[in-house]
Amino acid sequence: MVLHHLRRWHASLKKLLAALFKTRGDLKIGLYGPVNSGKTTLANAICMDFTGEKLGKVSQVPHETREIQSKEHVEMKVNGKQLTFNLVDTPGIATKIDFEDFLKYGMTKKAAKQRAKEATKGVIESIKWLDRMDLVLVVMDSAEDPVDQVNVTILGNLEARNIPVIIVANKLDVKNSNAHRIRQAFPQYPTIGISAKTGYNMEELYKTVLKTVK
Amino acid sequence: MNLKIKFLPYEKLKEEGIEEVMKEVERNTIVMIDGKLSATDEAELIEKTMKKISDKFSGIELSSLELPASAADHPLARIKDSFIELVIGKKRGLTVIGPSRLIKRIKKNPKELFLEMSG
Numbered sequence: 618m619v620l621h622h623l624r625r626w627h628a629s630l631k632k633l634l635a636a637l638f639k640t641r642g643d644l645k646i647g648l649y650g651p652v653n654s655g656k657t658t659l660a661n662a663i664c665m666d667f668t669g670e671k672l673g674k675v676s677q678v679p680h681e682t683r684e685i686q687s688k689e690h691v692e693m694k695v696n697g698k699q700l701t702f703n704l705v706d707t708p709g710i711a712t713k714i715d716f717e718d719f720l721k722y723g724m725t726k727k728a729a730k731q732r733a734k735e736a737t738k739g740v741i742e743s744i745k746w747l748d749r750m751d752l753v754l755v756v757m758d759s760a761e762d763p764v765d766q767v768n769v770t771i772l773g774n775l776e777a778r779n780i781p782v783i784i785v786a787n788k789l790d791v792k793n794s795n796a797h798r799i800r801q802a803f804p805q806y807p808t809i810g811i812s813a814k815t816g817y818n819m820e821e822l823y824k825t826v827l828k829t830v831k
Numbered sequence: 832m833n834l835k836i837k838f839l840p841y842e843k844l845k846e847e848g849i850e851e852v853m854k855e856v857e858r859n860t861i862v863m864i865d866g867k868l869s870a871t872d873e874a875e876l877i878e879k880t881m882k883k884i885s886d887k888f889s890g891i892e893l894s895s896l897e898l899p900a901s902a903a904d905h906p907l908a909r910i911k912d913s914f915i916e917l918v919i920g921k922k923r924g925l926t927v928i929g930p931s932r933l934i935k936r937i938k939k940n941p942k943e944l945f946l947e948m949s950g
Binding site: 710715733 | 871878880894931
């Protein structure tokens with residue numbers, strides 16, 4: 618418990634010092650979430666809207682993003698308000714990675730094992746980068762059960778570090794998607810339902826980001 | 832495969848550390864802890880799991896349930912819970928950790944955990 622309090626205090630002190638010595642341009646907005654929740658699709662949508670370039674490759678095969686990737690100096694402008702930040706797309710967090718799952722996508726055994734190895738490193742990196750974030754968009758698949766341990770662990774760790782959170786209920790274009798189920802599961806956080814793939818409700822997300830940061 | 836379940840007091844987890852839990856899980860044992868792990872413990876568990884993933888071990892299924900004291904509990908019991916949480920960080924609840932090749936999924940509702948086994 619003492620250690621837990623020390624960690625919280627340490628995280629708060631680090632954030633305070635960082636806030637004192639950095640400019641608005643160093644602001645980091647992270648995309649976190651389970652595997653295949655659409656983090657990179659969202660990162661691409663944001664980057665296309667404000668920089669005209671995509672950030673990363675997306676795929677149906679799990680763990681496509683296995684390294685932290687970021688776009689610096691993203692200038693978000695909505696309704697006369699502006700925010701400049703670095704957008705950080707992180708590998709999906711998981712509690713299990715089985716190379717045999719990749720074989721279903723036609724990979725060779727060697728390629729599947731390599732992907733699994735890289736994916737494990739990606740998960741560790743994602744967790745380590747949590748401390749560097751100023752705001753985190755936790756991206757969830759609206760068609761999946763939101764009371765997933767990965768979601769709970771991510772939100773709990775952000776809360777322990779006093780990092781502001783916006784939940785993004787993604788994939789509203791998918792059949793059986795339900796943003797309300799996510800709001801019910803985590804009523805303490807602002808939740809915005811979107812489809813990063815079609816661009817549905819992205820402006821509402823941008824307004825919420827601006828409101829949360831300013 | 833024989834199903835092995837270990838019931839671990841939260842206090843023992845704090846003494847031995849998460850590494851010991853990982854060793855049990857790697858030996859195909861399901862570990863049940865009489866308390867809710869903190870979010871930082873869960874993150875540490877995930878990090879350690881990732882470092883151990885191999886052809887033979889594909890990871891874990893994990894679920895924690897918090898069962899906070901209710902108004903129906905005796906006031907002394909509630910004071911005792913608060914004291915224990917303050918001193919050792921133990922939150923009233925339950926945590927289940929098991930190998931993912933043995934547990935297909937753990938479904939959770941606010942007061943129950945439901946384990947679905949593989950095979």
